[in-house]
Amino acid sequence: MKSSFLILILLCLSISINATPYQKHSSSELKKIFNLNKQGGKYYASPNLEALLTVIESLEIHAIGYPVFFDQDSEKLRAQKETLFLSNMLDLFFPKMKENRTFLNMALRINNIAYNLDVQPIESMSRVKKAAKSLFLLDPNDSESHFRFGAFLASANNVDEGIAHLELAVAQDYYPAYFMLSIAYIMNNENKKAIDMLEMYKARVPNDGNIDKMIEAIRHGNIKVH
Secondary structure: OOOOHHHHHHHHOOOOOOOOOOOOOOHHHHHHHOOOEEEOOEEEOOOOHHHHHHHHHHHHHHHOOOOOOOOOHHHHHHHHHHHHHHHHHHHHHHHHHOOOHHHHHHHHHHHHHHHHOOOOHHHHHHHHHHHHHHHHHHOOOOHHHHHHHHHHHHHOOOHHHHHHHHHHHHHOOOOHHHHHHHHHHHHOOOHHHHHHHHHHHHHHOOOOOHHHHHHHHHHOOOOOOO
């Protein structure tokens, strides 16, 4: 079960929700990322991680959280097909690249996107957890990975486990984690902790004008997560 906290926060802050047009990627473009070629009746491939990151970032504009935002259903359908292809391809490479941090980071991110898009959600969740486990084996103190995995778990309603990872990221002063941890605290009905976390986030990102609005919304009970 996914939490719809993202849209509730945006609405409470009176932030308009307008999806930018989705940048489609052709099948040939996606295959080119993996340098697929056939030699002697066998297929060989090697991923171009820089090109893969570009595609992942374009998908995250629309599907980094839940619910996802697309201008048209056809765009969402296209994104689902592209994400399924990328998720499956990365899983094929996983055994040989499970000690490559950059690869693992992208595997976590693409499967987070897949989960948000309802693309084989059970398998997507399993793949996110597999990537996170491998990342923590490489570096138990990987603050970015604790942040991304914690945010994923919280949005998937594994709030307590998500909070544990987000707190580890905050302990290393990974500033995006302060905001996401405040959301997780709201989900856990710990509003005072949420406000404290937003105050710490504001100290690190003073130009974010929405934080004061969000703090006031929490104080007045105008943000509710389910």
